[in-house]
Amino acid sequence: MLADILTFQEREASGAGRDVDVDALCSTLHMLHKDDLAVTRYFGLGKSDLIHWFGKQSKRESKYSTLEEFERKIHLIGSLAKAGNNSSASRETFEGFYEALLGYFECVFKSDARYVEASNHFDAGSLLSSLRPYVLTSIKRLSEKSLVHCLNTRISEGVETDLESFEHYLNAGATGPILEAYPVLADLLIRHLEGTTAYLYKIIFHFADDADVLMQVFDLPDRRIDSIELGLGDPHADGETVCAVRVAGTSLVYKPRSNREAQLYSSLLMLLHRKTADECFSAKTPSMVSHDDHCWIEKVDNHACEKNAELALFYRRMGAQIALVHALNGIDFHYENIIACGSSPVLIDLECLLTASMIDLQGDLPNTGALFKTLKFNSQSVFSTGFVPYSPDSENDFSGLTAQKQFTTTARQLIREQGFFHLKRIKVDKTPLVKHLPIFEGAQYSLDNYQGEFLEGFGFAYDEVMKHQAAILELIHQHAALLKTRVLIKNTQRYIDFIELTLHPRFTQCMLQRQLLLATLWSEPNESLKKMWPAMS
Known part of the structure; x- marks a missing residue:
C-alpha cells in the first residue's frame, strides 16, 4: 500500500510501484475531466493515453528508494502511540491518533541536530506547551475525514460496532496501520510536522541573531523565548504562518517575509x-525590524x-x-x-x-x-x-x-446515521474579540x-x-x-474549498487519484494566463 504514495512522474522515472486500481482511476478521470485539456498539461498524456498507462502498470519487485525512509517514519509514529490508554473518557474524538502524531512532532523537534544550540534561546516546557494547540488542530484538519472513512470501513467489515470500540483500537496503537492504509495522508502529515519543526528553528535562530536589535527597538526584558503562537494568518510558502513570539511578558509579531509593504505604507503616511x-x-504605525526574509513587528x-x-x-x-x-x-x-x-x-x-x-x-x-x-x-x-x-x-x-459583534460560521460535527458516521456541517455562533x-x-x-x-x-x-x-x-x-504582491488566479474561497476536497479519503489513499484532482487546476481556459503555468507547476 505504501507504493500508492508514488506520483505519476516517480513511477515513470523509476519503474517502481505496483498494480493500480484501474477502474477507480478511470472513474475519477471521467468524473473530473470532460476533455484532454488539463490532463495533457499536467501529465503530458491525453485521457485515452492515460487510461492505457494505468492499464500497463504491473507488479514490480523494484522499490523506490524513498519508500524505505517513509516506512521507517510511519513505524516510528506507530511506536509513539500511547499503548494501553483505553480510557473511554477521551477528551477528543480520535485522540489516540492525534497524540501519536503530536509525539512525532516533539520527537522530530527534540532529535534535530540544532536542538542543543537552540535550547539556549527558549524555555522547552513552555514553548512546547504553546505549540500544542496549533499542531493538534492542524493534525485534526488533515486527518479527520480519513479517520471517519476508516471507522466506517471497519464497521462495514464487521470489525467495529461503534465509535467507542474504534477509540480503543486507536489507543491500542493503530496509528501505524492507518497511515499505511492512507499513505497520501501519512505523507501530508509527516511533511507538515517536519515543515513546522523546520519553521520553528528558523524563528528561533532569527530571534537569536536579531536579539541585540530587538532588545534595543522593543525594549525586551530577556533573550529567551517563552512561547510561540503559530497560525495567526493563513499559511503560505511551505506552511509558514505569522506568529506571536512571547518573551518575558512582551509579545512580538514574527512574519516570514520582509514586510516592505508596511514600510512603504508608513513612509507614505509620513510623506x-x-x-x-x-x-x-x-496615525500610529507599528515599530518594525525588517530583514530580507523575515521581520519583527510591535504587537x-x-x-x-x-x-x-x-x-x-x-x-x-x-x-x-x-x-x-x-x-x-x-x-x-x-x-x-x-x-x-x-x-x-x-x-x-x-x-x-x-x-x-x-x-x-x-x-x-x-x-x-x-x-x-x-x-x-x-x-x-x-x-x-x-x-x-x-x-x-x-x-x-x-x-x-463592520459593527457586527457576533458572526455565524460552520463547524464539522461527527454524527451517526443508519449505522455509519459522517461529518456534518452545522452552523455555530462565533463571538470574536x-x-x-x-x-x-x-x-x-x-x-x-x-x-x-x-x-x-x-x-x-x-x-x-x-x-x-x-x-x-x-x-x-x-x-x-x-516590494511584493499577490496575484489571485481564482477567488480565495475556491482555494479553500479545493484544499478541503483534496483531503477526501479518495485522494488520501492513492497519489494518482490526488494528481487527477490536482490536474483540474490546469483547466483555466484563459490564454493570457498560460505563461503562469510553469511557475504554478
Missing part, C-alpha cells in the same frame, strides 16, 4: 503628513481613547487611510486586519496593499463587452478594498467598518455617529493623494525593487 501637516496622516493592542473627541479623529483617520489604500489598489482589509489603538486605526496586514487586478489579465474578454466593463468597474471600486460592507444582506459582515472599533470609557463606538468625519477624511485625503501623486509615485519607485 503626506509632511506635505499637509494634517493629523489625519499622523499593537486595542487601547481606549483618552478623550471623547478622539473618536471623531479615529474615523477621520480611517476615512483617510481608506482613501490611500484605495488609491494603491489595496484589498483584503477586513476587520481582523485593523486594530483601534486610541485615535489611530492601525493596519496590521499590508500584504495586499499593492494588488494587480485579475481583470487586466483577462485577455480573452473583449474590453468593449459588458462583462469586462462590469468586472473592471468593480475592481476599481472602493468596495474592493474590503473596508466597506460588501454583502449587505449577508449574516456575516467581515468588512473593516473585536479590536477594530475605537473604545472610550469602556464602550466601543461604530461608524454610525461619525459618518461626517469619516467622509470628510476620505475626501480630503484622496484630494491630497491626487495633488501629491508625483511625490507618491517617486516614493513608490524608490521602494519598488523590494
Whole structure:
C-alpha cells in the first residue's frame, strides 16, 4: 500500500510501484475531466493515453528508494502511540491518533541536530506547551475525514460496532496501520510536522541573531523565548504562518517575509503628513525590524481613547487611510486586519496593499463587452478594498467598518446515521474579540455617529493623494525593487474549498487519484494566463 504514495512522474522515472486500481482511476478521470485539456498539461498524456498507462502498470519487485525512509517514519509514529490508554473518557474524538502524531512532532523537534544550540534561546516546557494547540488542530484538519472513512470501513467489515470500540483500537496503537492504509495522508502529515519543526528553528535562530536589535527597538526584558503562537494568518510558502513570539511578558509579531509593504505604507503616511501637516496622516504605525526574509513587528493592542473627541479623529483617520489604500489598489482589509489603538486605526496586514487586478489579465474578454466593463468597474471600486460592507444582506459582515459583534460560521460535527458516521456541517455562533472599533470609557463606538468625519477624511485625503501623486509615485519607485504582491488566479474561497476536497479519503489513499484532482487546476481556459503555468507547476 505504501507504493500508492508514488506520483505519476516517480513511477515513470523509476519503474517502481505496483498494480493500480484501474477502474477507480478511470472513474475519477471521467468524473473530473470532460476533455484532454488539463490532463495533457499536467501529465503530458491525453485521457485515452492515460487510461492505457494505468492499464500497463504491473507488479514490480523494484522499490523506490524513498519508500524505505517513509516506512521507517510511519513505524516510528506507530511506536509513539500511547499503548494501553483505553480510557473511554477521551477528551477528543480520535485522540489516540492525534497524540501519536503530536509525539512525532516533539520527537522530530527534540532529535534535530540544532536542538542543543537552540535550547539556549527558549524555555522547552513552555514553548512546547504553546505549540500544542496549533499542531493538534492542524493534525485534526488533515486527518479527520480519513479517520471517519476508516471507522466506517471497519464497521462495514464487521470489525467495529461503534465509535467507542474504534477509540480503543486507536489507543491500542493503530496509528501505524492507518497511515499505511492512507499513505497520501501519512505523507501530508509527516511533511507538515517536519515543515513546522523546520519553521520553528528558523524563528528561533532569527530571534537569536536579531536579539541585540530587538532588545534595543522593543525594549525586551530577556533573550529567551517563552512561547510561540503559530497560525495567526493563513499559511503560505511551505506552511509558514505569522506568529506571536512571547518573551518575558512582551509579545512580538514574527512574519516570514520582509514586510516592505508596511514600510512603504508608513513612509507614505509620513510623506503626506509632511506635505499637509494634517493629523489625519499622523496615525500610529507599528515599530518594525525588517530583514530580507523575515521581520519583527510591535504587537499593537486595542487601547481606549483618552478623550471623547478622539473618536471623531479615529474615523477621520480611517476615512483617510481608506482613501490611500484605495488609491494603491489595496484589498483584503477586513476587520481582523485593523486594530483601534486610541485615535489611530492601525493596519496590521499590508500584504495586499499593492494588488494587480485579475481583470487586466483577462485577455480573452473583449474590453468593449459588458462583462469586462462590469468586472473592471468593480475592481476599481472602493468596495474592493474590503473596508466597506460588501454583502449587505449577508449574516456575516467581515468588512473593516463592520459593527457586527457576533458572526455565524460552520463547524464539522461527527454524527451517526443508519449505522455509519459522517461529518456534518452545522452552523455555530462565533463571538470574536473585536479590536477594530475605537473604545472610550469602556464602550466601543461604530461608524454610525461619525459618518461626517469619516467622509470628510476620505475626501480630503484622496484630494491630497491626487495633488501629491508625483511625490507618491517617486516614493513608490524608490521602494519598488523590494516590494511584493499577490496575484489571485481564482477567488480565495475556491482555494479553500479545493484544499478541503483534496483531503477526501479518495485522494488520501492513492497519489494518482490526488494528481487527477490536482490536474483540474490546469483547466483555466484563459490564454493570457498560460505563461503562469510553469511557475504554478
